[in-house]
Amino acid sequence: MKIKSAIFVFTANLLFVMPKMAFAAGNSPIDTGTTAWMLTATALVLLMVPGLAMFYGGLVRTKNVLGTMMHSFVAMAVIGVLWAVCGYSLAFGKSILGGVVGWQKDYFFLNGIDNTITKGIPEYVLAMFQGKFAIITPALISGALAERVYFRGYILFIVLWFLFIYCPLCHWVWASDGWLYNAGASGVIDLAGGLVIHVSAGFSALIAALMLGPRHGYPKTAMNPNNLVMTLMGAGLLWVGWFGFNAGSTVQSGLETARALTMTQISAASGALTWIVIEAIVFRKATSLGFASGILAGLVAITPAAGVVKPYGAMILGALSSIVCYFALNAKMKLGYDDSLDCFGIHGIGSGLGVVMLSFFIRDSWMQSATASANGAWSYLNQLSIQLLGLGATIGLAVIGTAIIVFVVEKTIGFRIDVQKEIEGLDQSLHGEHGYGLVYPDTRG
Numbered sequence: 001m002k003i004k005s006a007i008f009v010f011t012a013n014l015l016f017v018m019p020k021m022a023f024a025a026g027n028s029p030i031d032t033g034t035t036a037w038m039l040t041a042t043a044l045v046l047l048m049v050p051g052l053a054m055f056y057g058g059l060v061r062t063k064n065v066l067g068t069m070m071h072s073f074v075a076m077a078v079i080g081v082l083w084a085v086c087g088y089s090l091a092f093g094k095s096i097l098g099g100v101v102g103w104q105k106d107y108f109f110l111n112g113i114d115n116t117i118t119k120g121i122p123e124y125v126l127a128m129f130q131g132k133f134a135i136i137t138p139a140l141i142s143g144a145l146a147e148r149v150y151f152r153g154y155i156l157f158i159v160l161w162f163l164f165i166y167c168p169l170c171h172w173v174w175a176s177d178g179w180l181y182n183a184g185a186s187g188v189i190d191l192a193g194g195l196v197i198h199v200s201a202g203f204s205a206l207i208a209a210l211m212l213g214p215r216h217g218y219p220k221t222a223m224n225p226n227n228l229v230m231t232l233m234g235a236g237l238l239w240v241g242w243f244g245f246n247a248g249s250t251v252q253s254g255l256e257t258a259r260a261l262t263m264t265q266i267s268a269a270s271g272a273l274t275w276i277v278i279e280a281i282v283f284r285k286a287t288s289l290g291f292a293s294g295i296l297a298g299l300v301a302i303t304p305a306a307g308v309v310k311p312y313g314a315m316i317l318g319a320l321s322s323i324v325c326y327f328a329l330n331a332k333m334k335l336g337y338d339d340s341l342d343c344f345g346i347h348g349i350g351s352g353l354g355v356v357m358l359s360f361f362i363r364d365s366w367m368q369s370a371t372a373s374a375n376g377a378w379s380y381l382n383q384l385s386i387q388l389l390g391l392g393a394t395i396g397l398a399v400i401g402t403a404i405i406v407f408v409v410e411k412t413i414g415f416r417i418d419v420q421k422e423i424e425g426l427d428q429s430l431h432g433e434h435g436y437g438l439v440y441p442d443t444r445g
Contacts, residue, residue: 029117029120030117030120030121030122031120031121031253033253034119034120034121034251034252034253035120035121035122035125036253037248037253037257038121038125038126038129038248038251038253039125040244041129041243041244041245041247041248042125042128042129042132042244042248043244044240044241044243044244044245044248045129045132045133045136045241045244045245045248046076046132046135046241047237047240047241047244048132048136048237048238048241048242048244048245049072049073049075049076049132049135049136049139050072050073050237051234051235051236051237051238051240051241052072052136052139052140052234052238053068053069053071053072053073053139053234054069054230054231054233054234054237055230055231055234055235055238055292056068056069056071056072056142056143056146056234056341057069057227057230057231057234057435058225058226058227058228058229058230058231058232058234059146059225059226059231059289059340059341060146060147060223060225060226060340060341061147061223061224061226061425062226062425062435062436063424063425063426063427063428063434064146064147064425064426064427065226065227065427065435065436066426066427066431066433066434066435067147067151067425067426067427067430067431068142068146068147068426070151070431071139071142071145071146071154072139072142074151074154074155075135075136075138075139075142075158076135078155078158078159079131079134079135079138079158079162080131080135082159082162082163083127083130083131083134083135084109084110084131085108085109086108086163087131087134087162087163087166087167088107088110088127088130088131089102089103089104089105089107089108090102090103090163090167090168090171091130091134091166091167091170091171091174091175092104092107092130092170092171092174092175093107093171093175094177095171095175095177095178099171099172099177099178099179100168100171101167101168101171102167102171102175102177102178110124110127113127119251119252121251126251129248130170130174133170133192133193133196133197133245134162134166134167134170136197137162137166137193137196137197137200137201138157138158138161138162138166138201139158140197140198140201140202140205140343140347141158141161141201141204141205141208141343142154143205143339143340143341143342143343144205144206144208144209144339144340144341144343144344145205145208145209145212145340146340146341147215147223147340147422147426148212148215148216148340148416148417148422149212149415149416149417150413150414150415150416150417150430151426151430151431152413152414153409153410153413153414153415153416154415156409156412156413157208157405157406157409157415160405160408160409161204161401161402161405164401164405165200165204165397165398165401165402165405166196166200168397169195169196169200169394169397169398170196172393173188173190173195173196173390174190174196180195180386180389180390180393183386183389183390184382184383184385184386184389185370185374185377185378185379185382185383186370186373186374186378186383186386187386188386188387188389188390189304189305189307189308189355189358189359189383189386189387190304190355190390191246191249191250191260191303191304191305191306191307191308192245192246192248192249192260192303192304192306193245193249193303193304194300194303194304194305194351194352194354194355195304195351195355195390195391195394196394197303197347197351198300198303198347198348198350198351198352199347199348199351199352199355199391199394199395199398200394200397200398201343201347201348201398202343202344202345202346202347202348202349202351202352203344203348203394203395203398203399203402204398204399204401204402205339205343205344205347205348206337206339206343206344206348207398207399207402207403207406208402208406209337209338209339209340209344210337211403211406211407211410212406212415212416213338213416214336214337214338215338215340215422216419216422216423218338219333219336219338225289226435228288228289231288231289231292232288232291232292234292235291235292235295235296238295238296238299239268239295239299242264242268242299242303243261243264243265245264245303246260246261246263246264246302246303246306246307247260247261247264247306249306249307250307256307259306259307260306260307261306262311262314263302263305263306263309263310263311263313263314264299264302264306264314266302266311266314266315266318267298267299267301267302267306267314267315267317267318267321268295268298268299268302268318269298269318270298270314270315270316270317270318270319270322271294271295271296271297271298271299271301271318271319271321271322272291272294272295272298272322273294273319274294274298274318274319274322274323275290275291275293275294275297275322275326276290276291276294278290278322278323278326293322293325293326293329293342293346294322296346296347296350297318297321297322297325297326297346297350298317298318298319298321298322300321300346300347300350300351300354301317301318301320301321301350301351301353301354301357302314302317302318302354303351303354304351304354304355304358305317305354305355305357305358305361307366308358308361308362308363308366309358309361309362309363310361310363312361313358313360313361313362313363314361316361317353317354317357317358317361320353320357321350321353321354324349324350324353325345325346325349325350328344328345328346328349329342329345329346331345332345352391352395355387355390355391356384356387356388356391358387359380359383359384359387360380360384362380362383367380370383417429417430
């Protein structure tokens with residue numbers, strides 16, 4: 001009996017330690033808890049892409065619902081392949097060309113990371129997590145191009161935009177040798193992509209919308225959403241996915257993760273509440289579209305700031321973002337540009353606000369740590385100047401780069417769809433399908 005008991009105890013102990021032993025690589029054992037969370041966060045960020053497709057798909061006319069949703073889904077395939085081939089290397093490889101972009105032979109086709117552990121997790125997980133960010137960013141831009149571009153032109157556009165705008169910008173802000181990452185005493189603060197994702201997508205969307213021109217009949221012809229139920233559900237999925245977006249960007253499973261998740265929730269709720277209060281004052285009613293817009297306004301504002309602000313700061317940022325984005329969307333009609341689904345008005349403006357305003361709500365513990373590591377050189381004013389530098393650099397790259405890319409795509413394979421196909425609708429003219437089998441497509445204007 002004693003022998004059997006000893007065997008049982010030995011086996012139980014062996015099973016207990018096997019996970020850590022099995023996943024060890026050299027002297028760098030895997031933190032299984034953090035790895036499990038990062039796998040979950042990666043899935044949550046990918047969930048945002050179908051959420052975005054639903055959000056955008058519900059906002060367009062019936063005849064364009066599939067074509068619009070395909071813009072989000074195809075990014076999963078196109079950018080998913082490019083990221084594995086060269087994107088991870090361009091974004092997180094060692095700086096080349098004076099720090100303009102990265103490159104590392106070992107990252108080409110992800111060949112060199114098969115046994116690599118980074119920050120306690122397999123580097124494959126980190127690469128895939130970052131890859132989901134790369135997928136959703138050009139998909140965001142599609143909201144400004146909705147209902148009026150060739151599918152082939154859109155695919156070429158996102159390929160070029162990914163290679164020449166997203167990857168360099170990602171390297172500047174998030175790579176350990178990126179120049180914005182190391183700017184000033186503490187580097188630019190952008191936890192989950194206020195600059196890299198939302199500001200870049202928002203300003204690129206504005207330039208693309210201006211260069212392509214408005215949809216046929218805009219603004220005289222009514223272009224009402226086909227399915228606000230789908231849009232509202234899409235906004236809900238985006239809210240859920242954003243927890244992976246922000247909390248996952250801490251690349252840990254601890255205090256910082258909890259802080260980022262909490263600030264995300266508070267800002268989103270504050271943004272949604274503020275928007276419906278504005279509508280109650282102005283229109284005496286609250287709309288589902290306004291509520292969904294408020295959610296996104298709060299989320300994009302907290303994206304760069306979730307790692308450094310406290311709850312009251314998150315609440316203020318969400319509210320301010322909703323107020324500013326509300327007036328930005330109203331100004332669109334007066335200015336006359338056709339950002340179909342308000343990518344610039346929400347993502348460019350809201351996240352740009354968060355990037356700058358976070359400087360005024362930094363928590364004391366983060367400030368003290370930054371001051372100590374910078375030998376006393378850190379200050380709120382210095383951080384504000386770094387944030388403004390990052391914002392200016394991001395806008396400059398997005399505006400100039402997008403203008404060149406749109407011009408190239410239009411002059412090569414064509415970008416803006418011809419009027420007849422636009423009137424017929426993207427679903428039928430480009431995909432040979434109808435989004436709703438029992439509903440005839442709207443072919444007016």
